[in-house]
Amino acid sequence: MLKNLCQEMFGRSLWAYHANSGGCNGCDIEVLNVLTPYYDAERFGIKLVGSPRHADVMLCQGPAMRSTAQALKRAYEAMPAPKLVFAIGSCACGGGVWFDSYSVIGPIEKILPVNYYIPGCPPRPEAIIYGVAVALGVVDKKVAPVEFKELELPIPRYHPDELRGTGELVIYEKAEKI
Amino acid sequence: MSLLSKFEEALICLKAGRVTLPYPAQPQPAPETFRGRPIFDASKCIGCAGCANNCPAREILVFDVCQEIRILKYLGRRCTYCGRCAEVCPEKAITMSQDFETATNNIPDLGQRLELFMSTCQRCGRCFKGPSVLEDLKMRGYRSDDLQNERWIFRSQASMQGEPAADDIEIELD
Numbered sequence: 001m002l003k004n005l006c007q008e009m010f011g012r013s014l015w016a017y018h019a020n021s022g023g024c025n026g027c028d029i030e031v032l033n034v035l036t037p038y039y040d041a042e043r044f045g046i047k048l049v050g051s052p053r054h055a056d057v058m059l060c061q062g063p064a065m066r067s068t069a070q071a072l073k074r075a076y077e078a079m080p081a082p083k084l085v086f087a088i089g090s091c092a093c094g095g096g097v098w099f100d101s102y103s104v105i106g107p108i109e110k111i112l113p114v115n116y117y118i119p120g121c122p123p124r125p126e127a128i129i130y131g132v133a134v135a136l137g138v139v140d141k142k143v144a145p146v147e148f149k150e151l152e153l154p155i156p157r158y159h160p161d162e163l164r165g166t167g168e169l170v171i172y173e174k175a176e177k178i
Numbered sequence: 179m180s181l182l183s184k185f186e187e188a189l190i191c192l193k194a195g196r197v198t199l200p201y202p203a204q205p206q207p208a209p210e211t212f213r214g215r216p217i218f219d220a221s222k223c224i225g226c227a228g229c230a231n232n233c234p235a236r237e238i239l240v241f242d243v244c245q246e247i248r249i250l251k252y253l254g255r256r257c258t259y260c261g262r263c264a265e266v267c268p269e270k271a272i273t274m275s276q277d278f279e280t281a282t283n284n285i286p287d288l289g290q291r292l293e294l295f296m297s298t299c300q301r302c303g304r305c306f307k308g309p310s311v312l313e314d315l316k317m318r319g320y321r322s323d324d325l326q327n328e329r330w331i332f333r334s335q336a337s338m339q340g341e342p343a344a345d346d347i348e349i350e351l352d
Contacts, residue, residue, distance in 0.1 A: 040198040090235070093285060094256030097235045109285075118281045119215075119288060121258035126199075126206050130282030133202040143280050145288070148220035148289040 009061070013045030014028070016054035021072045023062025026122040027089035031059055033125045044132060052078040060112070063091040064105040065096070066170070070103050084135065087114045088128060090121040213259045214277040218252060218290050218324035225250065225294040227270060229263035238263060248296045254280075254288030321329070 020028055034041045034050055052075045064072065076085070085108070088139045090096045092108045099106060108114055111169050118131040199206060208214065225248045230238040235256045241249040265274040280288060 021239070038197055038199065043198070090256045090258050092251065094235075094237070096256050097258055099235065101258055115289075116283050117282060117285050119255060119257065120278065124208065124212070124278045126201055126208075127281060128276045129201050130279045134281050134283070139202050141282050141287070142277075143282050143287045145287055145292070146218070148218075148290075148292045149294050150293060160198075178284065 013047065013083075014057045014136075015047050015049045015055050016057045016059050017049055017052045017075070019052075019060050019066040020077055021062045021074060022061065022065035022104075023089060023091050027061035027092075029086070030122045030125050030128060031061070031088065034128050039125045039129060041129060041132065044129075044138075045134060053080065056082065057084045057086060058112075059086050059088055060092045060108045061088050062102045062116075063095045064108055064111045066103050066105060069105055069111050070107075073111055076108070079156060085112050086116045086118060086131060086135070088118045088131075090119055093117045093119045096121070101109055163171065192298050207314070208278055210276075212276055212278070213261050213274040215254065215257065215275060215277050215280055215288070216260065216263055217277075218250070219271045219273070219293055220292045220294070222269045223292055223294060224269055224271075226268065228266045228268065230264045232266045234260060234262065242296075246295055248294045250292040250294065252290040254290065255285050257288075262269075269289065281334050304324065 018028070018031060033039060035046070046057075048065075056079075058076060058079060060072070062068075066070050068171065076083075087108045088094045091098075095104060095106045098104050105111070114137050116131055118128055120127050123131075130139065219297045225240075227240040227248075230236075230240045230250070235258055237253040237256050239253070240341070241251065242248060259274065261274050264270075264274050282288065
């Protein structure tokens with residue numbers, strides 16, 4: 001549904017506003033790298049704008065900090081209505097290494113509703129382009145949660161109360177297989 | 179003169195060629211030294227929780243739901259891909275892949291969850307130190323399925339409470 005909305009609303013161009021709320025500038029440099037001719041995000045219609053009032057997309061870098069969370073929220077509210085938020089980098093996705101320090105509130109999603117996450121510290125420019133392409137519906141996302149579960153214990157188990165005999169000769173009365 | 183200089187510029191531009199990568203249409207592999215997201219191999223993991231102790235972002239979490247089952251949870255959201263977990267892993271169960279195309283609209287997609295069967299000390303139910311180096315190797319949180327002597331393995335009746343040991347630490351679990 002989100003993808004359909006993206007394709008309908010943002011089919012032609014995404015004007016991006018670049019909001020750093022306390023990151024280390026690593027992700028900013030990668031975002032600027034995306035806009036250079038080498039990676040050339042403008043072929044997707046992405047353009048960097050200086051004001052949130054012109055923007056469709058907010059690129060958030062850095063965690064939500066105590067000092068900047070209100071400003072970030074105001075910038076988000078200033079954007080016109082069909083709007084997307086991209087959380088770029090580990091800090092914006094999950095709070096980063098300093099997720100539990102006193103000045104950090106946590107991930108961006110505690111302040112704003114985030115639509116797309118691009119993890120990485122910093123993410124490669126290709127990863128950012130990939131995230132934008134996922135949002136535009138050009139490519140499909142590749143990640144899925146991995147869960148490993150051992151269904152059956154590989155060996156039979158016994159309780160020592162049910163053992164008879166001592167030393168080398170031990171007899172199991174009730175072999176309980178689980 | 180000025181017209182000639184324009185032609186010259188055009189010639190220079192033609193000579194330079196195209197530098198833009200056709201990235202999402204064609205794959206662009208990362209360089210060999212690039213560390214992408216870690217991949218956990220559950221068949222090698224012994225559940226020693228060294229990765230969880232070494233993670234700077236503290237996002238590899240270990241839960242003991244009961245004596246036998248240990249859950250190792252990798253959230254993936256605040257991972258900085260430093261590779262310390264892969265470096266500290268004694269069984270090389272964690273490999274840093276070159277996978278960087280991890281953009282998603284749903285953050286639990288990045289998680290990995292391993293459920294491991296652990297064996298317990300038959301005397302106290304906790305981990306113990308082996309008497310020799312060789313014993314140590316066998317004892318450091320070993321998995322129950324590589325045990326040779328299976329007759330002394332029994333199912334414990336005890337189960338651990340779900341409360342954290344220290345309640346001054348608040349860690350996001352999801």
